[in-house]
Amino acid sequence: MSFKITDKVTWVGKIDWELRRFHGDEYSTDRGSSYNSYLIKDEKTVLIDTVWEPFAKEFVDNLKKEIDLNEIDYIIAQHSEIDHSGALPLLMKEIPDTPIYCTSNGAKILKAHFHEDWNFIEVKTGDTLNIGESTLTFVEARMLHWPDSMMTYMDSDAILFSNDAFGQHYASDLMYNDLVDQCELYEEAIKYYANILTPFSPLVTNKIKEVLSLELPLNMIATSHGVIWRDNPAQIVEKYLEWANAYQENQVTIVYNTMWNATRRMAEAIAEGIKSVDGTVTVKLFNAANTDKNDIITELFRSKALLFGSSTVNKGIMNATGGLLEMIKGIGFKNKKAAAFGSYGWSGESVGIIEEKLKDAKLDLIEGGPKILWNPDKDALEQCVEFGKEFAQKL
Numbered sequence: 001m002s003f004k005i006t007d008k009v010t011w012v013g014k015i016d017w018e019l020r021r022f023h024g025d026e027y028s029t030d031r032g033s034s035y036n037s038y039l040i041k042d043e044k045t046v047l048i049d050t051v052w053e054p055f056a057k058e059f060v061d062n063l064k065k066e067i068d069l070n071e072i073d074y075i076i077a078q079h080s081e082i083d084h085s086g087a088l089p090l091l092m093k094e095i096p097d098t099p100i101y102c103t104s105n106g107a108k109i110l111k112a113h114f115h116e117d118w119n120f121i122e123v124k125t126g127d128t129l130n131i132g133e134s135t136l137t138f139v140e141a142r143m144l145h146w147p148d149s150m151m152t153y154m155d156s157d158a159i160l161f162s163n164d165a166f167g168q169h170y171a172s173d174l175m176y177n178d179l180v181d182q183c184e185l186y187e188e189a190i191k192y193y194a195n196i197l198t199p200f201s202p203l204v205t206n207k208i209k210e211v212l213s214l215e216l217p218l219n220m221i222a223t224s225h226g227v228i229w230r231d232n233p234a235q236i237v238e239k240y241l242e243w244a245n246a247y248q249e250n251q252v253t254i255v256y257n258t259m260w261n262a263t264r265r266m267a268e269a270i271a272e273g274i275k276s277v278d279g280t281v282t283v284k285l286f287n288a289a290n291t292d293k294n295d296i297i298t299e300l301f302r303s304k305a306l307l308f309g310s311s312t313v314n315k316g317i318m319n320a321t322g323g324l325l326e327m328i329k330g331i332g333f334k335n336k337k338a339a340a341f342g343s344y345g346w347s348g349e350s351v352g353i354i355e356e357k358l359k360d361a362k363l364d365l366i367e368g369g370p371k372i373l374w375n376p377d378k379d380a381l382e383q384c385v386e387f388g389k390e391f392a393q394k395l
Ligand code: FEO
Pocket: 079, 081, 082, 083, 084, 145, 146, 164, 224, 225
């Protein structure tokens, strides 16, 4: 499959309808994804990025239907992660001398991945490549989200090839943002930001300001995953600025692990207390053990406050809560209040352990969350409701 975007630019990527897990098992892709590769035909011919390795043969075969591979003058490798560089080894077997434009970190990482001494041309922000009527300008986007990431701006068609930035793990043959279901699109875009880009939010803000200051015309943002932003492409740039700025909605999320429902009942009582203080706040509860971890991260991203609960097991906390607390430490949410709660049978360490982990994650901890022995009775549940009220009053 290929898809003509403009007179000069053709999409030559791969829609991966089957994909359900990405980055190993670290990211759920319930709506699949795509690996977007773009072929530019001007006086010179340029290929921007490739696809994930399992689709390498299909990609190269399709590319041959578009063009004699020997006519490709330049390859631009905007990002060396395998989902975009995975077809390079097969492609380079066919056209081994073709120059590959990438950042210096890109060259290092591609060499480390593939152990090939291809013809790398290292570029940095502001470097240009004239290809006829069009000039391509490179913009390094270090740590958005790898050290090698970069974007490419094509002046003749006013397209920003943004690579991972502004992407979504979202398979659709409709190709453009205005043609797909807007709820699905934004669900995938915010999940992508929350799980992948939150740790780099200060860099997101600075990079967007840097690019906006150039006042370049912008017809499209052609990402490396999901649909192309052609209808008001600035909308996703504005969303990124909002998301990068310690984003929160009027939401509190309660995440818990429970063995025999004592901790679940505590969670529900805390939620009742919160709602009794503020009827307008959205309170969402998730059992960490049976909810997708990336969907929970997205809900936490949208929240102004987080509560984590677990019963004590073997002097520790339960597995899924532990995993999520490790994730949020790495993600580095800003400006969110947090608290812990939990039930126990004898030793009762869980609340203390969670509180330490919330501090480690640099969340604004409200201490003193309820710790209940065995199954909560009426008084214990009332204690949880009271804690919910106190917590809500501090938001
Ligand atoms: Fe889509 Fe960072 O690779």
